Amino acid sequence: MPFIPNTNADREAMLAAIGVKSVEELFSDIPAGKRFPKLGLPAGLSELEALREIEALAAKNLSASSNAWFLGAGAYNHFIPAAVPALASRGEFLSAYTPYQPEVSQGTLQAIFEYQSMAAELLGMDTVNASHYDGATALAEAVLMAVNAGGASRPRIMVPAALHPEYKEVLRTYLAAFTVNIDEYTEVPALAAKKCDERTSCFVASYPDFEGRVHDLSGVADAVHGAGAVFAVNADPIMLGLLSSPGSFGADIVTAEGQALGNSMNYGGPFLGMMGVTQKFVRKMPGRIVGQAFDHDGRRGFVLTLSAREQHIRREKAVSNICSNQGLVMLQTTIYLEALGKSGLKAVAELCWNKAHYAAKAIAAVPGFAVAEGTFFKEFVVKTPVPAKEIVDKLERRGVVPGLELSRYYPKRTHELLVCVTEMNTKAQIDLLAQSLKEASV
Amino acid sequence: MNLIPEPLAFELSSPGRVGVSLPTCDVPVTAVPASLRRAELKLPELDELTVVRHFTRLSQKNFSIDTHFYPLGSCTMKYNPKANEVAAAQPGWKGAHPLVSDDRNQGAIELIYRLQESLKAIGGFAGVSVQPAAGAHGELAGVFMIRAYHLAHGNPGRVKMLIPDSAHGTNPASCTMAGLTTVTIPSDAEGGVDLDALKAACDDTVAGIMITNPSTIGLFERNIEKIAKMIHDAGGLVYGDGANMNALTGVLRPADVGIDVMHFNLHKTFSTPHGGGGPGVGMVGAAPVLAEYLPGPIAVEKNGKFSMEMPAKGIGRMKAFNGNFGVLVRAYTYIRMLGEEGMRRLAESAVLNANYIKVKMEKVYPVKYPRRCMHEFVAMGNFVDGIHTLDIAKRMIDYGYHPPTIYFPLIVPEALMVEPTETESKETLDAFIDVMLKIAEEAKTQPELLHDAPHNTPIGRLDEVAAARNPMLCYRS
Numbered sequence: 007m008p009f010i011p012n013t014n015a016d017r018e019a020m021l022a023a024i025g026v027k028s029v030e031e032l033f034s035d036i037p038a039g040k041r042f043p044k045l046g047l048p049a050g051l052s053e054l055e056a057l058r059e060i061e062a063l064a065a066k067n068l069s070a071s072s073n074a075w076f077l078g079a080g081a082y083n084h085f086i087p088a089a090v091p092a093l094a095s096r097g098e099f100l101s102a103y104t105p106y107q108p109e110v111s112q113g114t115l116q117a118i119f120e121y122q123s124m125a126a127e128l129l130g131m132d133t134v135n136a137s138h139y140d141g142a143t144a145l146a147e148a149v150l151m152a153v154n155a156g157g158a159s160r161p162r163i164m165v166p167a168a169l170h171p172e173y174k175e176v177l178r179t180y181l182a183a184f185t186v187n188i189d190e191y192t193e194v195p196a197l198a199a200k201k202c203d204e205r206t207s208c209f210v211a212s213y214p215d216f217e218g219r220v221h222d223l224s225g226v227a228d229a230v231h232g233a234g235a236v237f238a239v240n241a242d243p244i245m246l247g248l249l250s251s252p253g254s255f256g257a258d259i260v261t262a263e264g265q266a267l268g269n270s271m272n273y274g275g276p277f278l279g280m281m282g283v284t285q286k287f288v289r290k291m292p293g294r295i296v297g298q299a300f301d302h303d304g305r306r307g308f309v310l311t312l313s314a315r316e317q318h319i320r321r322e323k324a325v326s327n328i329c330s331n332q333g334l335v336m337l338q339t340t341i342y343l344e345a346l347g348k349s350g351l352k353a354v355a356e357l358c359w360n361k362a363h364y365a366a367k368a369i370a371a372v373p374g375f376a377v378a379e380g381t382f383f384k385e386f387v388v389k390t391p392v393p394a395k396e397i398v399d400k401l402e403r404r405g406v407v408p409g410l411e412l413s414r415y416y417p418k419r420t421h422e423l424l425v426c427v428t429e430m431n432t433k434a435q436i437d438l439l440a441q442s443l444k445e446a447s448v
Numbered sequence: 449m450n451l452i453p454e455p456l457a458f459e460l461s462s463p464g465r466v467g468v469s470l471p472t473c474d475v476p477v478t479a480v481p482a483s484l485r486r487a488e489l490k491l492p493e494l495d496e497l498t499v500v501r502h503f504t505r506l507s508q509k510n511f512s513i514d515t516h517f518y519p520l521g522s523c524t525m526k527y528n529p530k531a532n533e534v535a536a537a538q539p540g541w542k543g544a545h546p547l548v549s550d551d552r553n554q555g556a557i558e559l560i561y562r563l564q565e566s567l568k569a570i571g572g573f574a575g576v577s578v579q580p581a582a583g584a585h586g587e588l589a590g591v592f593m594i595r596a597y598h599l600a601h602g603n604p605g606r607v608k609m610l611i612p613d614s615a616h617g618t619n620p621a622s623c624t625m626a627g628l629t630t631v632t633i634p635s636d637a638e639g640g641v642d643l644d645a646l647k648a649a650c651d652d653t654v655a656g657i658m659i660t661n662p663s664t665i666g667l668f669e670r671n672i673e674k675i676a677k678m679i680h681d682a683g684g685l686v687y688g689d690g691a692n693m694n695a696l697t698g699v700l701r702p703a704d705v706g707i708d709v710m711h712f713n714l715h716k717t718f719s720t721p722h723g724g725g726g727p728g729v730g731m732v733g734a735a736p737v738l739a740e741y742l743p744g745p746i747a748v749e750k751n752g753k754f755s756m757e758m759p760a761k762g763i764g765r766m767k768a769f770n771g772n773f774g775v776l777v778r779a780y781t782y783i784r785m786l787g788e789e790g791m792r793r794l795a796e797s798a799v800l801n802a803n804y805i806k807v808k809m810e811k812v813y814p815v816k817y818p819r820r821c822m823h824e825f826v827a828m829g830n831f832v833d834g835i836h837t838l839d840i841a842k843r844m845i846d847y848g849y850h851p852p853t854i855y856f857p858l859i860v861p862e863a864l865m866v867e868p869t870e871t872e873s874k875e876t877l878d879a880f881i882d883v884m885l886k887i888a889e890e891a892k893t894q895p896e897l898l899h900d901a902p903h904n905t906p907i908g909r910l911d912e913v914a915a916a917r918n919p920m921l922c923y924r925s
Contacts, residue, residue, distance in 0.1 A: 007790060009527055009719070010797050011873040017797075020804040020874060024820075029796045032803055032820060033699055035668040040704045042792065045569045050787025053531045060781060064540030066555030071543040079547055080768060087468045089500055091537075097514030098507035100721045101528050107851055109842070109905040110449075110511035114724035117506055120457050123923040127490050133921045136725065139581035142768035150625075172768040179743070179764040182592060183627025220484070250486045263768075273556045274546030274769025276581070276727035288919070294725065299915035301908035305453070311915045317584075318856070322620035322630050327584045329618055334723030344457045345467035345499045348491040353470050356480075364475035381484070402552060410547050433474040 008053075068402060070271065074435040076365075078385050078426025079216070079410040080141070080170050081274055082266040084244065084354070085429055090268045090341045099337055104330065108299075108309045114333065115308035118296040121340040128246050128343075128351075129260040130253020131282025135293035136331040138279025141263025142173040145240050146180035147292050147326055148259040148281060149208050152236035153184055154325075155290065156207025160235070161185055163208040164201070167192045168215035171415040173240070199226040202233035213241045213252055217378065217424065218385030220249065227256025243267055243280065244428075245383045248355035259283050268342025269335050278335040289315060292326030357429035358384040361436065365427045368440040374447050385426045387412070391447045394423040400446045406439055450508035451906050457502060458923045461492035467499045509906050510724070511850045517876055519805075521824045521853035521865025522616075522664060524694045524716035531785065532720065532778035541777060546769040550755045556773065557754035561747035563780040570783075570791060571690075571710060572701025573733030575759075577742040578714075579771040583691060584618040586711030586730025587658075591626040592763040593709055593734065593741040594656050594685045600741075600761065606683065610649050610657040612641050614665055614857045616689060619658045628655055635859055639665045639817040641675055650682035660689040661702070662822035664857040666802065666865070668695075676706025685709065685738065693717045694869065695799055695823035698792030702733075709734045718779035729775045745770060797870035798823040801877060805868055808881045812888040816860050824867035826860045832891040837862040839898035840887055842909065846902050847883045 012020070017029065026032060033041060051059070070083045077083075094100075098113060105111030105118075118136045125134040138144035149163055165174065167190040177188065186207075191198035195211040202209050209230040214220045223239070230237040238259040239252035244266045246252075252260045264278030265271070283291050289312060297311035317324040346354065362384045370377045374391030390397055394411035401408045409425040427436065494502070511518065518525035544556050560578060567576045580586035591609070598606040609623045612633050620630045631649050636642040641659070657679050661669045669675065676686045688702050688710030694717050696702070702710050714720050715728035722728070734742055743766045744758035756770060786794060799822050806815065806825040813827035829837030841851035841864070853865040868877060890897050902908065 007786075007793060009529055009786075010790070010793055010870050012797055012800070012870075016874040017800060020800055024800075024803045024807050029800055032796075032799050035670050035820070036700050037673060037705060040700055042699060043572070043701055043704065045698060045701075045788055045791060047566060047569055047783070047788040047791060050790045051784050053529075053785060056781055056784045057531060057535060059784065060535045060559070060777065061538055061540075063555040063559050064538035066553075066558070067540045067544040068548050068552040069540050069543030070545065071539040075543075075545075077545050077547060081545055081547070083543070083545075085470070087496075089467070089496055093500065093503040093507070095533065096504070096507045098510040098512045099503075099724055100533075101513035101525075102510045102724045103518065103520055103523055103525060103722045103850075104725045107511070107841070107845070108910055109902050109907060110516075110845055110850060111509075111724075112454075112906050113506040113508065113510035116454065116456070116509070117503070117724075119921075120923070122921055123456075123458065124491055126922050139585060139727075139772075140767050140769075143581070143585075143766075170768070172765060175765040176767060179592065179766060180625075182763070183595065183625065222483070246486065247489060248480060248486065249484045254486070270542035270774075271545050272542055273544040273553065273773040274771070275767070276772040276774055277768075288921070295919075295921055297915045298920040299910035299912060301910050303908060305907045307907035307910050309910050309912055309915055311912065311919055311921075314916070317617040317621035319617070320621070321617045322624045324617070324621040324624070327588055327618045327621035327625055328582075329584050330582045330726040330728060332581075332723075332727045333725030334721070335727055337724065341499065341503055344492055344494055344502070345496065346491075347461075347466055347493045348489055349493070350466050350468050350470065351491060352489060357470065357473060359480060360473050360477050361475050363478035381481075398549075402548075407545075407548070414547065429470065432471075436475070 074406045076409045076425050077407045079424055081271045083430050084266050086268055087345050089345050090338050093341050094338045115296050117337050117340050119308045121336050124343045125280055126282055129282040130251025131260050132285045133288050134282035135291055135295050137336045138281055140277040140279045142176040144261040144279030144281045145173055146177050148238045148261050151290055152208035160205055160207035162187050162206045164189045164191055165210040166212045166215055168217050169212050170216045194221050196225045199229035202230050202235050206233055206235040208236045210238045213239050214383055217387045218382040220381045220383055223255035244355055247351035264339050267339040269338050276335050278332050278339055292328050294331045354429050361431055362427035365436045372440055372444045388423045388425055390421045390423050393420045397446045401442050406442050450505050454505050456923055457492040460498055465493040465495045467494050467496040516848055516850050518850040519852050519866045519868050521867040526719055526869035527871035528719050528721040532781045535781040536774050536777040554754055557747045559780055561749050561754055563776055566783045567731055570697055571733040572703030574736045575739035575742050576731055576733040577746050578731045578776055579743045580730040580766045581772050582728045583713045583730040586732045587618055588622045589732050589743045589766050590687050590709040591622045593738050595626050596741050596763050605653055606655040608653045609655050614663050614859050639667050640669050654682050654684040656685040656687055658687040662692045662695050665826045666821040666824040667819055668822055672705045695795055697795045699795045703735050709738045714779040719782040720775045720778040727772045727775055729772050794870050801868040805877055809884055827864045828862045829864045830862040835891045837864050842901040843887050843898045846904055
């Protein structure tokens with residue numbers, strides 16, 4: 007077998023050295039009646055056959071690579087420069103473990119340090135950790151941090167009603183063991199924040215929210231902090247290339263889904279949970295953190311640090327059970343941010359902004375369609391004259407994926423479509439979308 | 449190894465450079481209100497070649513499976529077949545979106561379904577969920593499931609989780625997140641669970657036990673069926689930590705010995721790359737008693753059509769969308785290539801390789817529990833005065849070997865945990881054994897070689913205490 011090199015002759019020699027007659031003897035501790043069961047798996051395939059089978063399966067999916075794509079809602083179709091996968095797929099990165107031995111892991115460690123530095127700048131935070139599983143779990147852990155900091159006298163958390171529905175579900179899963187009330191607010195954050203009280207541990211704002219609206223967060227921090235609560239923001243990192251960072255509004259914790267920064271949609275994973283905090287929360291933050299250090303000759307290096315927070319030291323008293331990061335996804339994002347750099351990320355964000363606003367105007371001009379009011383970045387809600395699900399089904403057959411029918415999450419909202427426009431969409435595609443919407447609604 | 453210092457990206461930056469060209473805007477420009485615009489964005493400015501050299505040079509500062517033998521105990525650093533990467537890079541996967549209707553994502557859902565069926569067969573479970581993104585995440589899901597089961601059965605007072613002292617630190621940390629308290633159960637003289645202590649802890653507040661089998665000292669828990677019965681008789685459930693499943697594929701289905709819920713690490717047993725820390729998958733399998741509590745969504749097949757469904761009584765979502773799909777493709781590819789026969793061959797070879805190294809090393813490196821091991825064993829590095837396990841580990845680097853896991857499990861002093869995996873040849877193992885014996889000799893004759901090690905790396909041992917006291921966690925110009 008190509009991945010199990012030892013031949014029968016090797017095995018015989020090794021068994022003799024150990025002093026047993028057969029491999030089976032090595033398993034004598036295992037209950038006799040239960041040993042070596044028949045699993046019922048099919049026989050192994052050659053590499054050629056296995057790949058052929060998997061390629062056939064992959065071809066059965068609708069893919070952004072061959073359609074005009076306007077579907078986002080938490081997983082985004084953005085351009086990935088060729089250098090990103092080419093570098094991240096190097097075996098030295100791909101097949102390394104967690105950098106516990108810093109002398110032979112400086113590649114991974116320095117990349118994490120560069121990620122932390124750039125992500126902190128982008129989010130406007132003092133410190134960013136080496137990442138969480140995805141944006142939803144990063145937000146859930148941020149809320150847990152605030153709940154733990156607030157203690158039993160602050161059982162209330164406030165989240166926007168227009169938080170991504172799946173993020174809300176994850177939040178409920180993570181908070182199942184805690185006696186907390188999750189209050190959903192429908193006002194704009196600046197008004198809702200005034201309802202924070204002495205029982206509130208955490209106020210969450212979504213920037214933008216699930217429906218694409220970008221709310222001004224000025225004044226939120228004062229109201230939240232005035233009540234003694236923690237201000238957490240969940241943000242779109244591409245948008246932060248152009249618009250003010252959550253940190254500039256006084257957020258204490260910022261989380262984000264980093265998939266858009268150099269990673270494919272991949273049917274929903276693996277993604278990148280970004281989390282940053284202000285100085286005050288550094289030692290309460292979960293997750294791996296890399297810091298700068300020096301050796302005895304004064305040479306600069308990087309090392310996993312502040313591990314006194316973590317499960318392998320603190321066990322049941324740890325701030326979280328997390329003991330990995332999305333290493334490779336984070337690496338792709340690091341390469342992406344360095345390749346695009348200061349002007350490139352801003353340019354991507356501007357393309358999204360301009361194309362989304364052009365698309366909104368084009369769609370609003372189609373009879374029967376209306377675009378929701380308010381400031382948006384790259385996503386907006388469209389009111390449709392016929393059920394949005396019907397439009398999606400019709401257009402997908404013609405190579406246009408027009409967006410998400412909101413009825414997927416809100417059964418009563420049958421005539422609303424969430425449309426996402428990025429730098430990947432050409433003017434011709436946007437015009438085709440508007441034309442197709444028109445045809446689909448008659 | 450690249451020994452030349454590599455500047456930070458910020459230090460390579462030069463104003464005006466950019467590493468990617470983007471299309472010019474083909475639509476009319478819409479002004480961004482000044483009140484929304486961010487003031488500045490201090491990211492580095494680099495051309496493409498500088499980026500390429502920077503990361504290529506950084507990569508050359510890593511040890512990895514592709515470049516070095518990596519016998520890191522408990523981590524199963526087996527070879528990651530290249531076919532996995534080709535399989536995962538298909539445009540039909542990369543461009544697939546989780547919110548497209550199931551009808552138009554049939555390939556992705558069918559793959560998840562097939563993987564679920566394979567993992568059910570390997571573990572003997574009634575149901576599995578591939579949603580959790582890591583071992584600790586799967587473990588958290590499992591503990592949530594146990595808690596949900598007791599609540600659904602009117603037993604809110606079952607909050608005590610029993611955890612052997614050899615367990616991974618994640619076990620107690622996960623319990624805390626699920627609102628459970630933990631009780632540590634000591635090990636007996638043979639490294640197994642102390643049955644008297646376990647019996648004493650079994651009362652009507654017990655939620656269950658979390659047991660790693662083979663244990664973290666690489667030994668099969670011979671009393672597993674007895675332990676499961678004691679817990680079940682007390683009204684509790686048995687959680688299996690599947691970190692060490694590499695010893696058992698095709699050898700033992702955990703559900704057959706009373707495990708009610710367990711996570712497998714697809715990034716260990718099923719060969720998906722560790723990626724310097726992730727992403728992984730902590731798939732959870734459950735016996736009939738807990739299957740309806742699994743997290744979702746789960747792939748379901750009906751009349752040849754596939755859909756993603758949430759289990760009715762399930763604990764909910766552990767993350768957004770459908771799990772780390774890209775990792776699932778790799779694990780499925782691997783299982784498909786190995787097949788029924790390969791699964792057993794895998795575990796047999798992993799155990800054979802570990803026992804071979806153990807038998808050659810234990811004459812010099814004492815092993816606390818001198819039984820035959822499973823896929824890994826724990827030796828001790830304190831056989832010469834003044835030499836510690838850390839010194840031995842660092843000296844191994846000079847010879848081109850990634851150190852084993854050290855100082856874990858906590859119940860073995862100066863622990864040195866070696867796991868070769870099945871993907872290493874006898875020649876590699878022999879060369880490794882020779883080096884370990886040579887280092888043991890050096891420990892006696894030239895201890896300074898060990899104290900000062902490593903010698904041939906980009907940096908020496910770092911002052912980690914100073915780094916934690918005055919943390920520098922971001923670049924500052």
